[in-house]
Amino acid sequence: VASTSWVPVPDGSPFPVQNLPYGVFSRGDEDPRVGVAIGAYVLDLAPLAASEGADFASVFHTPSLNPFMGLGRQAWHAVRHWLTERLRDESYRSLVEPELVPLDQVRLHMPFAVGDYVDFYASEHHATNLGRILRPGEPPLTPNWKHLPIGYHGRAGTVRLSDTSVRRPCGQAKAPDAERPVFGPSTRLDFEAEVGFVIGTPTLPGERVGVDQVRDHVFGVVLVNDWSARDIQAWEYRPLGPFLGKSFLTSLSPWVVPLDALEPAMIAPPAQDPEPLDHLRGTADFGLDLDLEVRINGAVVSRPRYAQMYWTPGQMLAHLTSGGAALRTGDLYASGTVSGPTPAEYGSLVELSAGGARPLALADGSTRTFLEDGDEVTISATAPAGAGGVRLGFGAVTGEVRPADVPAAPVAAQ
Amino acid sequence: VASTSWVPVPDGSPFPVQNLPYGVFSRGDEDPRVGVAIGAYVLDLAPLAASEGADFASVFHTPSLNPFMGLGRQAWHAVRHWLTERLRDESYRSLVEPELVPLDQVRLHMPFAVGDYVDFYASEHHATNLGRILRPGEPPLTPNWKHLPIGYHGRAGTVRLSDTSVRRPCGQAKAPDAERPVFGPSTRLDFEAEVGFVIGTPTLPGERVGVDQVRDHVFGVVLVNDWSARDIQAWEYRPLGPFLGKSFLTSLSPWVVPLDALEPAMIAPPAQDPEPLDHLRGTADFGLDLDLEVRINGAVVSRPRYAQMYWTPGQMLAHLTSGGAALRTGDLYASGTVSGPTPAEYGSLVELSAGGARPLALADGSTRTFLEDGDEVTISATAPAGAGGVRLGFGAVTGEVRPADVPAAPVAAQ
Numbered sequence: 171v172a173s174t175s176w177v178p179v180p181d182g183s184p185f186p187v188q189n190l191p192y193g194v195f196s197r198g199d200e201d202p203r204v205g206v207a208i209g210a211y212v213l214d215l216a217p218l219a220a221s222e223g224a225d226f227a228s229v230f231h232t233p234s235l236n237p238f239m240g241l242g243r244q245a246w247h248a249v250r251h252w253l254t255e256r257l258r259d260e261s262y263r264s265l266v267e268p269e270l271v272p273l274d275q276v277r278l279h280m281p282f283a284v285g286d287y288v289d290f291y292a293s294e295h296h297a298t299n300l301g302r303i304l305r306p307g308e309p310p311l312t313p314n315w316k317h318l319p320i321g322y323h324g325r326a327g328t329v330r331l332s333d334t335s336v337r338r339p340c341g342q343a344k345a346p347d348a349e350r351p352v353f354g355p356s357t358r359l360d361f362e363a364e365v366g367f368v369i370g371t372p373t374l375p376g377e378r379v380g381v382d383q384v385r386d387h388v389f390g391v392v393l394v395n396d397w398s399a400r401d402i403q404a405w406e407y408r409p410l411g412p413f414l415g416k417s418f419l420t421s422l423s424p425w426v427v428p429l430d431a432l433e434p435a436m437i438a439p440p441a442q443d444p445e446p447l448d449h450l451r452g453t454a455d456f457g458l459d460l461d462l463e464v465r466i467n468g469a470v471v472s473r474p475r476y477a478q479m480y481w482t483p484g485q486m487l488a489h490l491t492s493g494g495a496a497l498r499t500g501d502l503y504a505s506g507t508v509s510g511p512t513p514a515e516y517g518s519l520v521e522l523s524a525g526g527a528r529p530l531a532l533a534d535g536s537t538r539t540f541l542e543d544g545d546e547v548t549i550s551a552t553a554p555a556g557a558g559g560v561r562l563g564f565g566a567v568t569g570e571v572r573p574a575d576v577p578a579a580p581v582a583a584q
Numbered sequence: 585v586a587s588t589s590w591v592p593v594p595d596g597s598p599f600p601v602q603n604l605p606y607g608v609f610s611r612g613d614e615d616p617r618v619g620v621a622i623g624a625y626v627l628d629l630a631p632l633a634a635s636e637g638a639d640f641a642s643v644f645h646t647p648s649l650n651p652f653m654g655l656g657r658q659a660w661h662a663v664r665h666w667l668t669e670r671l672r673d674e675s676y677r678s679l680v681e682p683e684l685v686p687l688d689q690v691r692l693h694m695p696f697a698v699g700d701y702v703d704f705y706a707s708e709h710h711a712t713n714l715g716r717i718l719r720p721g722e723p724p725l726t727p728n729w730k731h732l733p734i735g736y737h738g739r740a741g742t743v744r745l746s747d748t749s750v751r752r753p754c755g756q757a758k759a760p761d762a763e764r765p766v767f768g769p770s771t772r773l774d775f776e777a778e779v780g781f782v783i784g785t786p787t788l789p790g791e792r793v794g795v796d797q798v799r800d801h802v803f804g805v806v807l808v809n810d811w812s813a814r815d816i817q818a819w820e821y822r823p824l825g826p827f828l829g830k831s832f833l834t835s836l837s838p839w840v841v842p843l844d845a846l847e848p849a850m851i852a853p854p855a856q857d858p859e860p861l862d863h864l865r866g867t868a869d870f871g872l873d874l875d876l877e878v879r880i881n882g883a884v885v886s887r888p889r890y891a892q893m894y895w896t897p898g899q900m901l902a903h904l905t906s907g908g909a910a911l912r913t914g915d916l917y918a919s920g921t922v923s924g925p926t927p928a929e930y931g932s933l934v935e936l937s938a939g940g941a942r943p944l945a946l947a948d949g950s951t952r953t954f955l956e957d958g959d960e961v962t963i964s965a966t967a968p969a970g971a972g973g974v975r976l977g978f979g980a981v982t983g984e985v986r987p988a989d990v991p992a993a994p995v996a997a998q
Contacts, residue, residue, distance in 0.1 A: 285740070285741055286739050286740055286741045288827075291824060301823075304823070305823075312822045312823055313758075314756075314758075314765070314819055314820060314822065317756060317758075317764070317765050318756050318765075318820065320820065320823075320824050320827070321824065321827055322736065322737070322824040322825050322826075322827055323736070323737040323738060323739055323827070323831070324737060325700050325737055325909055326699070326700055326740070327699055327700045327909065327910055327911075327912050327915065328789070328909050328910065330789075337789070337790050337908055339907040339908050340863075340906060340907060340908070341906060341907045342728075342731060342732050342861065342906075344727075344728075344731075350731070350858070351728070351731050351732075351861070352861070353861045353862065353863050353906070375742070375744075375751070375832075375833075376751050376989055378991060399907070402907065405728055406728060406732065406734065407823065407824075407825070408726045408728070408823075409715075409718070409719075409726055409734075409821065409822075409825070410705060410734050410735065410736040410821075410825040410826060411736050411821070411823070411824040411825020411826070412736075412824060412825070413702075413734070413735055413736055413737070414903070414904075414906065414907040414909070415907075417737070417907065417909045418789075418907045418908045418909060419789070419908075444764070447756065447765065447766070447767045448767065449754075449767050449991065489828070490828075492754060492755060492756075492767070492828065493753040493754060493755045493813070493816065493828040493829075493831065493832045494751055494753050494754070494832045494833075494989075495739055495741065495742050495828070495831045495832060496741055496742065497741075498741050501741070575790055575908075577792060577862075577863065
């Protein structure tokens with residue numbers, strides 16, 4: 171069997187045969203259904219599987235990955251093997267080719283129904299930078315930070331597909347020198363470049379998932395932009411954490427990259443000091459060698475490397491389930507902002523502009539402290555995909571900032 | 585039409601004809617479906633509606649209130665009117681009586697599928713007490729507290745029906761004088777007596793709900809026990825708020841009391857100083873005159889009055905949607921612990937025992953600082969339901985504490 175596909179894959183395509191990410195697509199007014207990206211095409215899985223009488227055909231004829239993801243790891247392996255064979259072995263060409271739809275003819279949909287959405291805070295560099303900005307004069311990392319992966323629940327109902335424009339939110343904020351807060355459009359709108367992990371195999375209440383069991387439960391990986399209104403967040407977050415500052419929109423990349431495709435990107439996790447407690451330790455734990463890229467209006471402003479994250483995907487999942495919380499198919503947990511030690515690797519604008527104190531110069535000569543209306547933010551990523559320097563790509567997550575919809579005062583009288 | 589029902593309603597029954605709360609029930613191995621509680625019976629709505637050819641019959645033949653709740657306020661009114669007529673006018677007796685099922689023959693199910701779950705912090709007394717316990721030496725209320733209803737997202741996947749026993753969670757905690765945290769069973773397991781509001785009518789992203797529009801969106805009201813592990817929470821909650829300390833189980837009462845049934849319980853909201861900003865003001869805002877009762881092992885330990893809550897249901901909803909977050913049918917927002925000014929009105933054990941410093945004496949002569957294995961906590965409530973001193977009741981939310989399931993060390997080696 172060939173190492174490449176008989177489907178033409180252009181140089182630099184994010185979707186070589188080593189990737190095979192899953193998404194939900196439609197063409198014209200057809201029903202949305204599950205497909206796999208290969209080169210410049212999406213492979214329509216339901217008719218291909220049905221034509222072979224495969225017993226898993228029905229899970230692809232739905233507008234969501236949830237039924238397939240819920241089948242569990244053995245089924246994911248079987249389908250990936252089946253697909254790889256058909257896309258590498260040219261003898262399948264006449265069978266498969268009729269089900270290839272050009273990517274530029276399809277509309278992509280939200281790939282899965284989100285259960286609970288948890289956002290972690292797993293980058294030491296990001297947490298340190300944010301601590302300095304939000305709590306000047308205090309130690310930037312709280313005393314718990316190196317003992318557990320800190321996380322909180324976000325609003326699952328505001329997780330949407332890439333290309334959803336972000337309406338600048340209104341909210342309450344208080345300037346440091348003001349006596350009272352005001353309600354109005356956020357003036358410190360930001361992005362956060364994150365990596366998200368999608369749960370396939372559910373668990374029962376009380377069932378803990380060990381660090382080494384992450385591959386049994388995580389189906390795949392997406393990119394996440396956790397849009398944030400820093401002024402709203404700063405005023406509201408004590409003592410119960412972020413709420414409206416982060417629940418107006420969270421954007422996802424449209425293709426779910428199988429965790430199996432990231433095998434060549436799995437690397438030794440970073441050294442952790444102090445050594446974590448038993449429930450956060452494994453013998454097969456891994457970090458991920460993903461290179462992210464953040465663009466504002468088309469120009470790269472940052473290249474965060476996921477390899478530098480302190481807490482691993484396995485540790486985040488082990489922590490999340492350590493108290494007995496059940497997992498549901500479609501649950502999503504994200505890493506928190508991916509930031510490295512230097513400004514060229516910061517994954518949010520609040521870090522890139524030092525909390526607004528040092529405007530970031532863009533390629534067009536303008537500067538940004540925070541996002542302006544009309545700005546477009548795009549996050550993409552690549553990862554090693556095997557021999558010969560092949561790399562795979564994530565579908566980008568992008569969004570454009572639209573002006574606030576300011577309420578006529580008072581709202582109640584409308 | 586009579587002011588009472590021809591269905592016998594025992595004195596002191598929580599379910600007079602003025603209540604008519606909705607739930608999901610089954611008998612034997614029948615399919616779960618929607619019913620209404622009246623006296624000692626549940627009325628099986630689907631066959632009754634079908635026998636009359638009512639166009640809303642299909643929404644009751646489902647194991648969830650979501651389809652009915654999603655129809656919106658006009659449909660809720662129409663069905664309540666239809667039901668009230670049939671249960672008050674004895675001429676309907678022969679039609680209705682065959683569909684009455686004795687409550688003691690049915691099994692109750694989770695009444696709706698929870699979308700997002702938000703927990704507020706709307707009692708000034710509770711927030712002050714907790715602030716004193718968690719942050720001694722600092723002002724108990726954070727500077728934002730009187731300007732906005734503080735809230736956070738909880739884990740929707742761990743919201744379960746009353747009578748689900750609560751497994752004592754394990755987690756990380758650090759004693760104040762310890763150098764490092766330890767992982768083990770929580771030693772400070774607590775309850776929180778809360779009131780929850782269930783969203784019926786959804787909104788689009790960006791659509792704000794004004795304070796006075798709460799009745800268009802809130803279908804009904806339930807009781808909530810937001811079980812909390814205070815030691816886990818205290819160690820994890822800075823800076824992103826509660827996470828595992830509150831995501832092992834949240835229990836709901838089985839009957840959703842329509843907001844319309846609480847009309848006689850609507851009272852002027854408490855005075856607020858400072859006056860809230862425009863987006864948190866209305867001209868028809870209301871508080872709720874609900875009397876809660878908390879029992880441990882059958883004996884009353886507290887009687888919190890919801891009338892004393894600082895932030896109103898309308899203000900919480902207006903705040904939640906002020907940044908543009910959409911509502912989905914089935915979203916749940918809870919008030920946070922209902923506590924009054926005196927210990928006899930505290931809605932959590934951490935307050936009743938002054939953070940564990942002053943053990944609470946129970947009726948059997950034992951004392952509690954926090955919950956012990958085998959303890960049963962039950963929260964119930966009543967409200968004025970109209971003329972003649974009639975009161976309605978909420979179905980109780982109850983749960984028994986089971987011992988922790990302590991992992992063999994290390995988890996990863998299992």
